[in-house]
Amino acid sequence: MMQSLNNERAKFAFDAVQTVVKEHIGTATPKKYHTLIRSLPAMIQMQGLGTTVAFLYSKKGAEKAHEILYDSTGEWCKQQKLLKNTELAKEIVQLDTQAYRMVTEEVLQMLLWKKRFAEGMIEDVE
Secondary structure, eight states: OHHHHHHHHHHHHHHHHHHHHHHTTTSSHHHHHHHHHHHHHHHHHHHOHHHHHHHHHHHTTTOHHHHHHHHHHHHHHHHTTSSOSSOHHHHHTTOOHHHHHHHHHHHHHHHHHHHHHHHHHHHHHO
Protein backbone atom coordinates (compact mmCIF):
# COMPACT_ATOMS: atom_id res chain seq x y z
CA MET A 1 0.00 0.00 0.00
CA MET A 2 2.74 2.49 0.95
CA GLN A 3 4.69 1.98 -2.28
CA SER A 4 1.48 2.33 -4.25
CA LEU A 5 0.68 5.66 -2.59
CA ASN A 6 4.24 6.86 -3.21
CA ASN A 7 3.86 5.91 -6.87
CA GLU A 8 0.56 7.81 -7.05
CA ARG A 9 2.21 10.88 -5.49
CA ALA A 10 5.12 10.66 -7.90
CA LYS A 11 2.88 10.38 -10.96
CA PHE A 12 0.59 13.20 -9.83
CA ALA A 13 3.57 15.45 -9.03
CA PHE A 14 5.36 14.66 -12.29
CA ASP A 15 2.24 15.39 -14.33
CA ALA A 16 1.54 18.61 -12.41
CA VAL A 17 5.05 20.00 -12.88
CA GLN A 18 5.18 18.90 -16.51
CA THR A 19 1.90 20.74 -17.14
CA VAL A 20 3.33 23.93 -15.65
CA VAL A 21 6.39 23.66 -17.86
CA LYS A 22 4.47 22.88 -21.07
CA GLU A 23 1.59 25.32 -20.65
CA HIS A 24 3.65 28.24 -19.40
CA ILE A 25 6.92 27.93 -21.30
CA GLY A 26 8.35 31.32 -22.12
CA THR A 27 6.63 32.99 -19.16
CA ALA A 28 7.81 33.71 -15.63
CA THR A 29 5.34 31.19 -14.18
CA PRO A 30 7.63 28.10 -14.16
CA LYS A 31 10.41 30.02 -12.40
CA LYS A 32 7.96 31.47 -9.85
CA TYR A 33 6.43 28.01 -9.39
CA HIS A 34 9.89 26.56 -8.75
CA THR A 35 10.72 29.27 -6.21
CA LEU A 36 7.38 28.85 -4.47
CA ILE A 37 7.48 25.04 -4.39
CA ARG A 38 10.89 25.18 -2.73
CA SER A 39 9.58 27.32 0.14
CA LEU A 40 6.15 25.77 0.78
CA PRO A 41 7.20 22.73 2.85
CA ALA A 42 9.12 24.96 5.28
CA MET A 43 6.23 27.42 5.37
CA ILE A 44 3.83 24.61 6.29
CA GLN A 45 6.13 23.33 9.01
CA MET A 46 6.68 26.77 10.52
CA GLN A 47 3.27 28.39 10.09
CA GLY A 48 0.89 25.48 9.57
CA LEU A 49 -1.12 24.20 6.65
CA GLY A 50 -4.03 26.56 7.25
CA THR A 51 -1.87 29.67 7.09
CA THR A 52 -0.06 28.40 4.01
CA VAL A 53 -3.31 27.57 2.22
CA ALA A 54 -4.64 31.03 3.15
CA PHE A 55 -1.47 32.58 1.68
CA LEU A 56 -1.88 30.68 -1.61
CA TYR A 57 -5.59 31.53 -1.66
CA SER A 58 -4.91 35.24 -1.18
CA LYS A 59 -2.45 35.32 -4.09
CA LYS A 60 -4.23 32.99 -6.51
CA GLY A 61 -5.94 35.70 -8.52
CA ALA A 62 -2.80 37.75 -9.05
CA GLU A 63 -0.06 35.09 -9.23
CA LYS A 64 -0.49 32.13 -11.58
CA ALA A 65 2.07 29.97 -9.72
CA HIS A 66 0.15 30.40 -6.47
CA GLU A 67 -3.12 29.53 -8.18
CA ILE A 68 -1.65 26.41 -9.77
CA LEU A 69 -0.30 25.15 -6.45
CA TYR A 70 -3.50 25.97 -4.58
CA ASP A 71 -5.65 24.17 -7.15
CA SER A 72 -3.42 21.11 -7.48
CA THR A 73 -3.14 20.75 -3.69
CA GLY A 74 -6.91 20.69 -3.41
CA GLU A 75 -7.16 18.28 -6.32
CA TRP A 76 -4.70 15.86 -4.71
CA CYS A 77 -6.49 15.97 -1.35
CA LYS A 78 -9.80 15.26 -3.05
CA GLN A 79 -8.33 12.36 -5.05
CA GLN A 80 -7.04 10.87 -1.81
CA LYS A 81 -10.48 11.36 -0.22
CA LEU A 82 -8.97 13.56 2.51
CA LEU A 83 -11.33 16.39 1.63
CA LYS A 84 -14.74 16.70 0.06
CA ASN A 85 -15.36 18.38 -3.28
CA THR A 86 -15.49 21.91 -1.93
CA GLU A 87 -13.05 24.80 -1.73
CA LEU A 88 -9.69 23.78 -0.20
CA ALA A 89 -9.45 26.81 2.11
CA LYS A 90 -13.00 26.32 3.35
CA GLU A 91 -12.38 22.66 4.18
CA ILE A 92 -9.00 23.16 5.86
CA VAL A 93 -10.45 25.54 8.46
CA GLN A 94 -13.23 23.05 9.31
CA LEU A 95 -11.03 19.98 9.96
CA ASP A 96 -10.65 18.46 13.39
CA THR A 97 -7.14 18.08 14.80
CA GLN A 98 -6.56 14.50 13.64
CA ALA A 99 -7.80 15.14 10.09
CA TYR A 100 -5.77 18.38 9.94
CA ARG A 101 -2.60 16.45 10.81
CA MET A 102 -3.34 13.76 8.21
CA VAL A 103 -3.97 16.34 5.48
CA THR A 104 -0.85 18.29 6.49
CA GLU A 105 1.34 15.18 6.26
CA GLU A 106 -0.09 14.18 2.89
CA VAL A 107 0.34 17.68 1.46
CA LEU A 108 3.95 17.76 2.67
CA GLN A 109 4.66 14.39 1.03
CA MET A 110 3.11 15.60 -2.24
CA LEU A 111 5.06 18.86 -2.18
CA LEU A 112 8.34 17.01 -1.70
CA TRP A 113 7.67 15.08 -4.91
CA LYS A 114 6.74 18.27 -6.75
CA LYS A 115 9.85 19.99 -5.46
CA ARG A 116 12.07 17.15 -6.72
CA PHE A 117 10.51 17.17 -10.17
CA ALA A 118 10.47 20.97 -10.39
CA GLU A 119 14.18 21.12 -9.63
CA GLY A 120 14.90 18.96 -12.65
CA MET A 121 12.25 19.99 -15.14
CA ILE A 122 12.14 23.72 -14.58
CA GLU A 123 15.89 24.24 -14.48
CA ASP A 124 16.03 22.41 -17.80
CA VAL A 125 13.77 25.01 -19.44
CA GLU A 126 15.33 28.10 -17.88
